[in-house]
Amino acid sequence: MEKDNKKIEEFFYKNNEQVNNPIIKSFLSDSQNLYLVQKAILYPTEINRKLVDESFQTHYINVKKTKYVSNLIYFFSLDFDKKRRRLQNRTLLILDKGLSEKDGKTVKELVEDASTDTELDNIVGKGLLDNIEDERLLKSLQKLTIKQLQILEMIYVKELSIKEIAQTLQTTPQNISNLHRKALNKLNNSLRKKGE
Numbered sequence: 001m002e003k004d005n006k007k008i009e010e011f012f013y014k015n016n017e018q019v020n021n022p023i024i025k026s027f028l029s030d031s032q033n034l035y036l037v038q039k040a041i042l043y044p045t046e047i048n049r050k051l052v053d054e055s056f057q058t059h060y061i062n063v064k065k066t067k068y069v070s071n072l073i074y075f076f077s078l079d080f081d082k083k084r085r086r087l088q089n090r091t092l093l094i095l096d097k098g099l100s101e102k103d104g105k106t107v108k109e110l111v112e113d114a115s116t117d118t119e120l121d122n123i124v125g126k127g128l129l130d131n132i133e134d135e136r137l138l139k140s141l142q143k144l145t146i147k148q149l150q151i152l153e154m155i156y157v158k159e160l161s162i163k164e165i166a167q168t169l170q171t172t173p174q175n176i177s178n179l180h181r182k183a184l185n186k187l188n189n190s191l192r193k194k195g196e
Helices: 002-014 022-029 031-042 046-090 117-124 135-142 146-156 162-169 173-195
Strands: none
Touching: 002 031, 022 031, 022 046, 031 046, 135 173, 146 162, 146 173, 162 173
16 A cells, blocks of 8 residues: 555656646546546556546546636626727717807707796806996806806906815816806807907
8 A cells, every 4th residue: 555655656746747737736636537547557557547538638628618618708798898888988978068169068058047047146146247347248248158157256256266166066177167268268259249
């Protein structure tokens, strides 16, 4: 018995590099396969070698199948995720994006607002519109959206920074800057048309 164990140990020692191969390791981790290999080492007959060879081929095919299915699942999940993200990015609802270069209006500005003039006074306040004496400028200001008027008042009457306005209106400073720029462009265009 001890002689048999020594023979098996010598075989594994000599073939250490091959035995450390992950596929062979997984093959030998099965007690039935280990028994077949030990039997082939102790009794190296053609039948024993053939049994080990057949068992290893079956094991190898199963490993390849498992690897193939695993890769399929992995890559299909990546593709599914990419397709889902692509679809989500295609169907974004972007309300702050301009409809055209001419008027600079956004979808958000075109959505009907149920607020009345009294609500406009509460939101914007009397500060900005009350301080305007020029009739042309006042009419041009009245063409702006509530949000644009609100931002202009906060900047020029209340003297708030873009960052403070963004925090108050719970939006980004970039959005406030864009709305401010659009409001000024709208006023400029309106005043030019009236001046001609």
